Amino acid sequence: MPFDFKEILSVTLILFSIIDILGSIPIILNIRKKSGGIEAERATIISGVLMFGYLYLGTKILALFGVDVSSFAVAGAIILLLMGFEMILGREIFKHNPTTGARSSSVVPLAFPMIAGAGTMTSLLSLKAAYHVENIIVGILINLVLVYIVLKSSSWLERKISPASIEVLQKVFGLILLAIAIKLIKANLLL
Incomplete structure (x- = not known):
């Protein structure tokens, strides 16, 4: 029974x-x-498309470009590393074009690499080797619903969390993001 x-x-x-x-x-x-x-x-749909693409075509797409999963993971980790520096140092690394605004930031860095980045891709490829695809699909869909709920409630969260708390949380999570990025880089460079 799948x-x-x-x-x-x-x-x-x-x-x-x-x-x-x-x-x-x-x-x-x-x-x-x-x-x-x-x-x-938009961010949820693009994240879902990326996740299902990883599940079914991940290794084939990377092979088409001559890129292995480890290299892809390091590239995604570098983006996360830069985002962590941006959060901790308060400097803008990723310039946002005011004409594209929310539309472009819903894709980069939100849908990729935060939600459906290198970690998600490598996890899905690993899960595919251990679990039935039907169960992975349901797991992806449940996570996409949770992602949508959090993203949709971002304006409510912004009103409920004080600016000082947001700044402290940004610094803490920026440091955590740096640690995750370094872990990804270390794990994939040592392969």
Whole structure:
């Protein structure tokens, strides 16, 4: 029987911890502040397309460009590293074009690499080797619903969290983002 509640729960929790949408709230609020808004639907749909693309075509697409999963992971980690520096130092590294605003920031850096980045890709490729695809699909869909809820409530969260708290959270999560990026780089350069 392909649908297995235990597998679905495992996949959902693994992806939830990799995507870390709750831990990304300070980053989301920072993107929202800089770009003037977030298109929750667009970011969720693009993230979903990327995740399903990774699931079915991930290794083939990378092979087409002559890139291995480790190189892709390092590239995504460098973007995360720069985002972490941006959050900690308060310097703008990713320039936002005011004419594209929320539309472009819903794709980069939100949908990729934050939600559906290198960590998500490598996780999905690993999960595919251990679980039924049907259960992985359900796990992806559950995570996309959670992502949508958090992104959609970003304006409410911004009103509820004081600016000083947001700044402290940004620094803390910027440091965590740096640590995750360094871990990804170390793990993939040593292969």
